[in-house]
Amino acid sequence: MSARAPDSPHPPSHERFPLAARALRTTTNPAKTASHTGPPSRLATGQQTRTRNNWPLYLFVFLLPLQNVQTGYIPNFGGGLNFLNIMTALSLVGAMAIHGRLAVNEPVNRWVLAYAAYAVISLLVGYQFVDDGSAHLAVLKDHLFGLMVVYLVQMSVNDWTGVRRVLIATILPLPYIARVTWAQHISVASWHYSDDLRISGTFSMLGANEFAAFCVTVAVVLFALLIAARLSRRWKIGLCIGLACMVMGVLYAYSRTAYISLILGLVTVILVWRGRWKLLLPLVLAAAILPGVLPYSVVERFDSTDVEADHRDESTELRFVYWQVAWDNFIKHPIVGTGFHSFHHREINPYGKDTHNLYLRTLTEGGLIGGAVLLGLLLAVLRTALRELNHSHSGTLRYALALGLVGAWTALVCSNLFGDRFTYYPMAAYFWAYVALVVKARHLPAEDHA
Numbered sequence: 001m002s003a004r005a006p007d008s009p010h011p012p013s014h015e016r017f018p019l020a021a022r023a024l025r026t027t028t029n030p031a032k033t034a035s036h037t038g039p040p041s042r043l044a045t046g047q048q049t050r051t052r053n054n055w056p057l058y059l060f061v062f063l064l065p066l067q068n069v070q071t072g073y074i075p076n077f078g079g080g081l082n083f084l085n086i087m088t089a090l091s092l093v094g095a096m097a098i099h100g101r102l103a104v105n106e107p108v109n110r111w112v113l114a115y116a117a118y119a120v121i122s123l124l125v126g127y128q129f130v131d132d133g134s135a136h137l138a139v140l141k142d143h144l145f146g147l148m149v150v151y152l153v154q155m156s157v158n159d160w161t162g163v164r165r166v167l168i169a170t171i172l173p174l175p176y177i178a179r180v181t182w183a184q185h186i187s188v189a190s191w192h193y194s195d196d197l198r199i200s201g202t203f204s205m206l207g208a209n210e211f212a213a214f215c216v217t218v219a220v221v222l223f224a225l226l227i228a229a230r231l232s233r234r235w236k237i238g239l240c241i242g243l244a245c246m247v248m249g250v251l252y253a254y255s256r257t258a259y260i261s262l263i264l265g266l267v268t269v270i271l272v273w274r275g276r277w278k279l280l281l282p283l284v285l286a287a288a289i290l291p292g293v294l295p296y297s298v299v300e301r302f303d304s305t306d307v308e309a310d311h312r313d314e315s316t317e318l319r320f321v322y323w324q325v326a327w328d329n330f331i332k333h334p335i336v337g338t339g340f341h342s343f344h345h346r347e348i349n350p351y352g353k354d355t356h357n358l359y360l361r362t363l364t365e366g367g368l369i370g371g372a373v374l375l376g377l378l379l380a381v382l383r384t385a386l387r388e389l390n391h392s393h394s395g396t397l398r399y400a401l402a403l404g405l406v407g408a409w410t411a412l413v414c415s416n417l418f419g420d421r422f423t424y425y426p427m428a429a430y431f432w433a434y435v436a437l438v439v440k441a442r443h444l445p446a447e448d449h450a
Helices: 012-016 018-027 030-037 055-063 067-072 083-097 107-126 136-147 149-156 160-171 174-188 208-228 233-253 256-272 276-293 296-303 314-332 358-391 397-415 425-441
Strands: none
Touching: 055 083, 055 149, 055 160, 055 425, 083 136, 083 149, 107 136, 107 149, 107 358, 107 425, 136 149, 136 425, 149 160, 149 425, 160 208, 160 233, 160 397, 160 425, 174 233, 208 233, 208 256, 208 397, 208 425, 233 256, 256 276, 256 397, 314 358, 358 397, 358 425, 397 425
């Protein structure tokens, strides 16, 4: 048996198993393999891939909660050429330009599509029950475009750098929102609570409840990122600033539902977080100190909540009246309801007001089918978030995003019991952006460090 030369390019197995060695050389040579399938990839040639950016989407996300800027500084050219339509179209073009793709085999994507399809059917149903439904199409379009953020963000994120850039786009407007909120609060500030204190921040065409609901969603997600993700000091500083801005927005909107939703969302995050015992002492201290440092008007507003029949305020009492009207209408039209955006019409509701309960409104307008679709969508979001929690490691951005989504989902479900925190795009778009990041996370490679 001849001895192998020390500098021989092949191991002894080459001499003993020549066919196997030839196969290994054929399948493990990146350059040779690439010559059969097309140009060699950057990874194969040793070059690092660059993140492809959908800049129109980042701008769209930044401007979404700044309704005062949209209406005050961005022109409406008419013919459908408004802020929402133009930015949605540009974001879609940007996503297609970077060859963005949706996450495959994700239940959330299918339920969003089912929800949108049934909403269109419900729109047509509504025309049969009301005399003037001319504004319904525009309302539905704005609602669905806000919902479509879940698709636009997925298509625009291809790596963890993209995830972080979307998060940055959601954080950057928060100091400006806080500045507007503080200026409005100072102009009406008072020691005791009155309805005159309620402000809507940058939500110039919506109310204090909708603005507060937006602040709750963002605050819960930022809190989860702050405590559960291993991030750099700069990131933590940015998260702390954003969290403080959103908590201030919740306080000075004087929304009782938002107070309760924020507490439930934060408690959910803490209870689900694997490192929850680390916060035991700080939470005890916060619970003892917080009532003494809150503005007295905020304490008065929180204490004014009472659902007992003999002690309800007028706003709470009217909600029970609207709910009864909605339930009676659902009993009359149980399958498909009376159609999208129909309940506030006096042909159906003599008070001409909204239900102040998303679930009852869905039943009265969409019937059992609409209720089932909404339930399926909400449960799909929750299952996706819980799945990511179970399959990701503590300290990762993937884990922290899923944790924040669980808390934001809890807050959203709670707040919709006493109003509509689901329809208006400035309020709900960030929730769907966070959903998109969690959905796409499981399809991304292992994380790099922030």
